[in-house]
Amino acid sequence: MDSLPGMDGSRPRRPRWVYAVGTEPDPRFSLANERTLLSWIRTSTGFAAGGGGVLLVRELIGPLSLLLSISAFGLSLAIVLGALLRWAVTERALRLDRSLPSPAMALVVTAAVATGAILGLAFNVVLR
Numbered sequence: 001m002d003s004l005p006g007m008d009g010s011r012p013r014r015p016r017w018v019y020a021v022g023t024e025p026d027p028r029f030s031l032a033n034e035r036t037l038l039s040w041i042r043t044s045t046g047f048a049a050g051g052g053g054v055l056l057v058r059e060l061i062g063p064l065s066l067l068l069s070i071s072a073f074g075l076s077l078a079i080v081l082g083a084l085l086r087w088a089v090t091e092r093a094l095r096l097d098r099s100l101p102s103p104a105m106a107l108v109v110t111a112a113v114a115t116g117a118i119l120g121l122a123f124n125v126v127l128r
Contacts, residue, residue: 022095
């Protein structure tokens with residue numbers, strides 16, 4: 001059975017700025033880092049779906065619908081790009097046996113969800 005690309009050193013793994021340094025970490029840590037990336041991608045997908053949902057009911061929401069939708073799509077893009085960067089920085093830290101980065105993106109997403117909840121409650125009160 002042939003080995004996977006990069007496993008036997010035949011082809012360099014990408015991105016090189018992540019994989020070309022240090023030593024191979026315990027696979028459990030790399031896999032946990034990958035699962036975290038996938039979780040952030042699911043979160044990003046949720047925000048993108050929310051942005052699309054707002055556009056579908058824009059007649060109910062009114063003129064703020066475009067702003068809400070753009071905000072949701074923008075946050076979705078920021079989360080997915082931030083998740084990819086965090087994955088790379090964390091993988092590199094694992095390979096170099098350094099401290100892991102702080103979860104700065106979690107604070108941003110928490111603030112966005114809290115803001116959305118407050119706006120949703122306010123919108124619900126206005127409709128009653």
